[in-house]
Amino acid sequence: MESPRLPAPPGVDDRWLVSDRLGHQLIRVMRAVERAKAGKSVGPDGVERAAYVLLARLVLEGPRRSNALAESVHSDPSTVSRQVAGLVRAGLVERRPDPEDGRATLLAPTDEGLRVFHANRDRRNREIGAMTEYWDEADRVRLVELLEQLAGDLEDHHAPTPPSAAVRGQEAS
Incomplete structure (x- = not known):
């Protein structure tokens, strides 16, 4: 259209x-x-769809603390904590002792979490493949490149200004 x-x-x-x-x-x-x-x-596994973002981050980037996970998805720690609790109850994520700090825990995908992640990824990719099957492959690749550029620019444009940069900006005026 x-x-x-x-x-x-x-x-x-x-x-x-x-x-x-x-x-x-x-x-x-x-x-x-x-x-x-x-x-x-809610997905077919009974887990909130929003929580799958957290599972994907853990699969793709490795185990991390809850606060670091919240920061990486630009979400509130209390929201992430609630969603992680659902992933733990579903057996998709587990808490492990942090080898660098015995008082803290790391969140990591379980074998079942890996299976669910790969199944969801496969389903998504098949749907996208079906929607774009008649497209020229060069157009599909170019769209990916342009979307990567747009996503990066959106993230950069809407990134919070670090305090030191905000102060420098005020000094310049």
């Missing part, structure tokens, strides 16, 4: 018009994802 052709405000350039089209398409994608997820807040 093409972006609607609304009249542009006076004085805008082509870059603004392309950004407007991109914004429209991003909204369409987000809405389509929301529709696909509607009514599916």
